[in-house]
Amino acid sequence: MSSExxxxxxxxxxxxxxxxxxxxxxxxxxxxxxxxxxxxxSYVLPDRRxxxxxxxxxxxANLSNYPNKVDNxxxxxxxxxxxxxxxxxxxxxxxxxxxxxxTQESNxxxxxxxxxxxxxxxxxxxxxxxxxxENRVPGDSSKSPSLPSPLMSPAGNNLTKNNxxxxxxxxxxxxxxxxxxxxxKTDGLGTPQSNKSPPVKKxxxxxxxxxxxxxDMKDLLHENRASSYSMEPLWSSAVDSKVLEAKxxxxxxxxxKDDPSLYAxxxxxxxxxxxxxxxxxxxxxxxxxxxxxxxxxxxPQPVLTGIYASEGWFMKLLEGNxxxxxxxxxxxxxxxxxxxxxxxxxxxxVRDSHSHANLIKYLEDYLDLVIAKYPFWNRxxxxxxxxxxxxxxxxxxxxxxxxxxxxxxxNADIKEGFRLGKDVSLPETIVHSSKxxxxxxxxxxxxxxxxxxxxxxxxxxxxxxxLLQQWQDKDPGxxxxxxxxxxxxxxxxxxxxxxxxxxxxxxxxEVNSPRVVEAIFFECVPVIISDNFVPPxxxxxxxxxxxxxxxxxxLPNLKNxxxxxxDRRYQVMQHRVKRVQQHFxxxxxxxxxxxxxxxxxxxxxxxxxxxxSS
Ligand SMILES: *[C@@H]1O[C@H](CO)[C@@H](O)[C@H](O)[C@H]1NC(C)=O
Ligand SMILES: *[C@@H]1O[C@H](CO)[C@@H](O)[C@H](O)[C@H]1NC(C)=O
Ligand SMILES: *[C@@H]1O[C@H](CO)[C@@H](O)[C@H](O)[C@H]1NC(C)=O
Ligand SMILES: *[C@@H]1O[C@H](CO)[C@@H](O)[C@H](O)[C@H]1NC(C)=O
Ligand SMILES: *[C@@H]1O[C@H](CO)[C@@H](O)[C@H](O)[C@H]1NC(C)=O
Ligand SMILES: *[C@@H]1O[C@H](CO)[C@@H](O)[C@H](O)[C@H]1NC(C)=O
Ligand SMILES: *[C@@H]1O[C@H](CO)[C@@H](O)[C@H](O)[C@H]1NC(C)=O
Ligand SMILES: *[C@@H]1O[C@H](CO)[C@@H](O)[C@H](O)[C@H]1NC(C)=O
Ligand SMILES: *[C@@H]1O[C@H](CO)[C@@H](O)[C@H](O)[C@H]1NC(C)=O
Ligand SMILES: *[C@@H]1O[C@H](CO)[C@@H](O)[C@H](O)[C@H]1NC(C)=O
Ligand SMILES: CC(=O)N[C@H]1CO[C@H](CO)[C@@H](O)[C@@H]1O
Numbered sequence: 075m076s077s078e079x080x081x082x083x084x085x086x087x088x089x090x091x092x093x094x095x096x097x098x099x100x101x102x103x104x105x106x107x108x109x110x111x112x113x114x115x116s117y118v119l120p121d122r123r124x125x126x127x128x129x130x131x132x133x134x135a136n137l138s139n140y141p142n143k144v145d146n147x148x149x150x151x152x153x154x155x156x157x158x159x160x161x162x163x164x165x166x167x168x169x170x171x172x173x174x175x176x177t178q179e180s181n182x183x184x185x186x187x188x189x190x191x192x193x194x195x196x197x198x199x200x201x202x203x204x205x206x207x208e209n210r211v212p213g214d215s216s217k218s219p220s221l222p223s224p225l226m227s228p229a230g231n232n233l234t235k236n237n238x239x240x241x242x243x244x245x246x247x248x249x250x251x252x253x254x255x256x257x258x259k260t261d262g263l264g265t266p267q268s269n270k271s272p273p274v275k276k277x278x279x280x281x282x283x284x285x286x287x288x289x290d291m292k293d294l295l296h297e298n299r300a301s302s303y304s305m306e307p308l309w310s311s312a313v314d315s316k317v318l319e320a321k322x323x324x325x326x327x328x329x330x331k332d333d334p335s336l337y338a339x340x341x342x343x344x345x346x347x348x349x350x351x352x353x354x355x356x357x358x359x360x361x362x363x364x365x366x367x368x369x370x371x372x373x374p375q376p377v378l379t380g381i382y383a384s385e386g387w388f389m390k391l392l393e394g395n396x397x398x399x400x401x402x403x404x405x406x407x408x409x410x411x412x413x414x415x416x417x418x419x420x421x422x423x424v425r426d427s428h429s430h431a432n433l434i435k436y437l438e439d440y441l442d443l444v445i446a447k448y449p450f451w452n453r454x455x456x457x458x459x460x461x462x463x464x465x466x467x468x469x470x471x472x473x474x475x476x477x478x479x480x481x482x483x484x485n486a487d488i489k490e491g492f493r494l495g496k497d498v499s500l501p502e503t504i505v506h507s508s509k510x511x512x513x514x515x516x517x518x519x520x521x522x523x524x525x526x527x528x529x530x531x532x533x534x535x536x537x538x539x540x541l542l543q544q545w546q547d548k549d550p551g552x553x554x555x556x557x558x559x560x561x562x563x564x565x566x567x568x569x570x571x572x573x574x575x576x577x578x579x580x581x582x583x584e585v586n587s588p589r590v591v592e593a594i595f596f597e598c599v600p601v602i603i604s605d606n607f608v609p610p611x612x613x614x615x616x617x618x619x620x621x622x623x624x625x626x627x628x629l630p631n632l633k634n635x636x637x638x639x640x641d642r643r644y645q646v647m648q649h650r651v652k653r654v655q656q657h658f659x660x661x662x663x664x665x666x667x668x669x670x671x672x673x674x675x676x677x678x679x680x681x682x683x684x685x686x687s688s
Contacts, residue, residue: 284489284606285605285606285625285626285627286488286605286606287623287625288609288617288618288623291488291494291608291612294494294495295494295495295612295613296495298493298494298495298496299495299683299684305454305455305457306686307453307454308452308453308454309453311404311453312404312405313404313405313406313407314685316357316407317407317681317682317685318685320350320353320357320682321682321683321685323349323353324346324349324350324353324679324682325346327343327345327346327348327349327350328345328349329345330344330345330348333348335656335666335667336348336667337650337653337654339616339619339650340615340616340619340620340650340653340654341614341615341616342613342614342615342616347614350675350678350679350682351667351671351675354674354675354678354679355397357407358398358407358408358674358678359398359399359400359402359405359406359407359408360392360398360399360400360406360407360408360409360410360674361399361400361401361402361403361406361408361409361410361450362392362393362399362409362410362412363409363410363411363412363444363448365440365443365444365447366411366412366413366440369417369420369421370413370414370417370418370421370422370436371412371413371414371440372389372393372412373414373417374386374387374389374390374393374414375390376414376416376417376420377389377414377416377417378390378505378508379505379506379507379508380416380504380505381464381502381503381504381588382414382415382416382464382465382484382502383464383503383504383505383508383660384462384464384484384500384501384502384503384669384673385414385415385416385462385463385464385465385484385500386414386416387503387505387660387669387670388462388482388500388670388673389412389414389462391664391670392410392412392670392674393412395664398674403448403450406450406458407458407678407681408458408459408460408677408678408681409450409451409458409459409460410459410460410461410462411440411441411444411459411460411461411476411479413437413440413461413463414463415463415464415465415467415468415471416464416465418433418436418437418465418471419433419465419467422436430467430470430471433467433471434471434474437471437472437475437476438474438475438476441475441476455478456476456477456478456479457478457479457480457681457684458681459478459479459480460479460480460481460482460498460677460681461476461479461480461481461482462482462500462673463481463482463483463484463500464483464484464485464500464502465484465485466484466485466583466584467485468481468483468484468485469481469483469485469487469490469491469492470490473491477491480496480497480498480677480680480681481497481498482497482498482499482500482673482676482677483497483498483499483500484499484500484501484502484586485584485585485586486498486499486500486585486586486607486608486609486610486612487584487585487586487606487607487608488606488608489606490584492608494608494612494613495613495680495683495684496680496684497680498611498613498673498676498677498680499608499609499610499611499612499676500610500673501590501591501610501611501658501669501673502586502587502588502590502591503588503591503658503660503669504588504591504592505660506564508662511659511660511661511662512659514568514572514596515595515596515655515659516572516596516597517571517572517573517596517597517598518572518573518597520575520641520644520645520648522573523573523574523575523598524573525551525553525570525573525574525575526549526551526552526574526575526576526633526636526637527551527552527553527554527574527575527576527577527578527601527632527633527636528553528554528570528571528574528576528577528578528598529541529553529554529555529577529578529579529580529589530553530554530555530556530557530558530567530570531555531556531582531587531589532556532582533556534582534583535580535581535582535583535584537580537581537603537604537626537629538580538582540629541554541578541580541603541629542554542555542556544629544630544632545632545633549633551633552632552633553570553574554578558570568596571592571593571595571596571598572596572597572598574598575598575599575636575644575648576598576599576600576601576622576636577589577592577593577596577598577599577600577601578601578603578632579593579600579601579602579603579604580603580604581603581604581605581607581626585604585605585606585607586604586607587604590602590609590610590621591610591658593651594651594654594655594658595655595658595659597648597651597652597655598648598651599620599621599622599644599647599648599651600620600621600622600651601621601622601623601624601632601636602617602621602622602623602624603624603625603626603629603632604626605625605626609621609623610658611657611672611676613676613679613680614672614675614676614679615654615657619647619650620647620650620651620653620654621647621651622635622636622639622647656668657669657672658672
């Protein structure tokens with residue numbers, strides 16, 4: 075009897091030793107494989123060698139700080155996710171009992187379960203099909219894959235190193251600290267990150283290194299505002315004092331209590347937004363350079379439909395605008411470079427050349443022309459100039475000589491050099507027909523929305539295959555498809571968007587996706603899964619109040635995260651989605667607060683806050 079027990083014990087002990095050995099090996103492996111990632115850390119924290127990763131103790135010691143950096147609605151992958159709510163939310167939901175506690179919690183040990191599941195799922199062989207025109211779901215982007223180019227450093231590292239926002243910012247450093255912590259968190263549980271490799275699809279190295287939460291982005295926005303990018307104008311102009319005056323008025327905006335057309339909870343600061351918008355209406359003048367040849371310049375027509383429609387519609391509506399456009403550049407606060415990044419690609423890209431050097435050259439020649447002919451760029455170093463570009467390549471195409479101007483970009487990726495407080499996250503909108511811009515708008519009431527979460531689209535990038543592997547046919551509430559059955563007018567897709575509670579917007583090849591706006595269009599709460607993506611109109615809208623933002627690594631927890639949102643909270647969010655919708659709609663003739671005005675406003679707003687008050 076006792077000997078049997080002893081034998082059992084022995085077996086048990088051996089099993090344990092074996093297990094520990096395996097765990098140890100996995101941890102070592104993990105660190106080995108993650109070493110390249112250490113580089114990015116060493117750039118940011120020069121005194122921390124990559125192998126500091128192995129010395130996890132001191133890092134782990136500050137795990138307790140980690141939740142503080144976690145944003146209210148940015149979820150860091152613990153089952154014990156508890157939402158916090160904003161001030162507004164508190165009053166809105168005051169009458170609701172049973173709403174989750176308002177404190178932020180992150181159960182650091184509870185991750186093991188999900189992490190293990192993640193591991194087993196990721197190590198499955200890739201089983202996804204390359205996108206073909208046939209399996210393209212309308213409502214999906216038909217983007218060209220990323221170009222390998224010297225400009226687009228495949229490792230985020232160099233970008234981080236060279237990016238003034240990233241490299242000089244203590245905020246980022248602390249994010250890196252956090253990331254190290256979270257790495258240890260997973261490793262400590264014997265769940266090797268190394269199982270991430272081979273990744274399902276090429277995932278940029280170091281992409282986990284500095285994932286900015288929404289609250290990190292907010293901090294960065296404020297810091298960047300405090301330390302303006304722009305130089306002193308070479309000589310002063312009458313418009314400078316106007317812009318400065320606008321800034322003072324916005325900062326000292328009267329508090330508005332109720333404006334029926336602006337629902338306060340969805341804005342960062344509704345008073346400032348309204349004041350800024352009013353002053354824009356009263357004073358903003360934009361000069362549109364007349365130079366530039368078609369079809370790349372002054373040619374919105376071909377870009378009014380499809381996934382790049384934002385740049386086409388903006389160009390069309392601005393060039394046709396009487397209120398804001400001036401023919402007198404001396405009275406302009408802003409200068410628009412009227413090109414289409416879509417037409418640039420269409421016209422000049424040599425198929426399979428994998429180079430866009432000629433595209434960049436074309437834009438820079440244009441800039442040289444404008445610089446030589448007019449004094450305006452030189453006066454501010456380009457700080458009062460802007461461009462609006464929706465193509466994936468636009469950040470890379472404008473990273474050198476055009477860098478000083480404000481860029482409104484669909485591909486609003488911090489890692490691609492997007493500068494909070496200077497650049498504008500341009501909503502990517504998909505337009506099927508320029509005649510029926512608002513067709514099918516709206517959706518079911520919260521109660522009628524029977525599907526928990528929905529996604530359909532091509533397997534662009536590394537994340538969507540993971541989404542499908544993890545959630546396809548796994549759960550009746552989560553409907554994810556690579557391909558929906560064909561239907562007239564895309565009816566199936568639209569029906570799902572209208573009758574799902576949450577619409578999943580995972581990144582594609584790049585961070586942006588037309589789904590974010592689509593979800594809002596169909597009054598479905600967007601679930602953004604795209605690390606370092608800056609959501610549209612970030613400087614104005616409080617995204618966490620109406621959208622769910624999940625880090626890519628938390629994909630395995632998707633369902634738990636969504637289920638942790640109470641019915642009441644869901645209703646609040648869905649109502650806000652409806653209220654924010656007006657800002658994302660195109661109209662053949664622009665209307666107040668619509669997407670055209672919001673784009674212009676964000677460019678204006680950033681310009682105003684860039685001006686130095688000397
Ligand atoms: C952890 O952070 C706290 C405050 O943020 C700091 O005082 C402490 O020294 C840190 N611990 C370690 C081990 O660095
Ligand atoms: C979540 O946290 C609560 C305490 O706040 C604890 O009782 C519960 O067991 C945790 N759940 C999980 C899954 O970790
Ligand atoms: C959550 O939001 C509230 C109000 O916006 C803010 O006071 C609080 O600091 C936030 N908490 C975290 C952890 O970011
Ligand atoms: C964390 O989760 C574990 C089990 O998953 C549970 O035992 C523990 O109580 C939780 N801790 C907190 C603080 O929620
Ligand atoms: C992990 O997988 C097991 C079984 O495969 C399942 O019971 C468990 O709920 C999963 N955990 C999570 C967080 O998905
Ligand atoms: C990093 O940036 C520097 C300076 O811009 C450049 O010379 C170098 O080639 C880049 N390295 C990589 C690996 O991209
Ligand atoms: C990172 O965290 C450590 C403690 O874990 C702290 O000593 C160090 O100052 C932090 N680094 C930065 C850049 O915040
Ligand atoms: C909004 O901005 C105004 C003007 O700067 C300020 O007085 C007010 O306190 C801000 N409101 C919030 C909620 O931050
Ligand atoms: C602007 O500056 C550039 C370089 O300093 C110079 O070549 C150009 O002539 C200037 N433009 C004007 C209109 O003076
Ligand atoms: C960009 O701005 C800086 C000052 O902020 C200025 O020195 C530089 O000449 C500008 N570049 C161009 C191409 O105008
Ligand atoms: C690999 C590693 O550094 N693991 C550490 C992670 O953090 C725990 C404490 O939470 C340490 O005990 C581990 O050594």
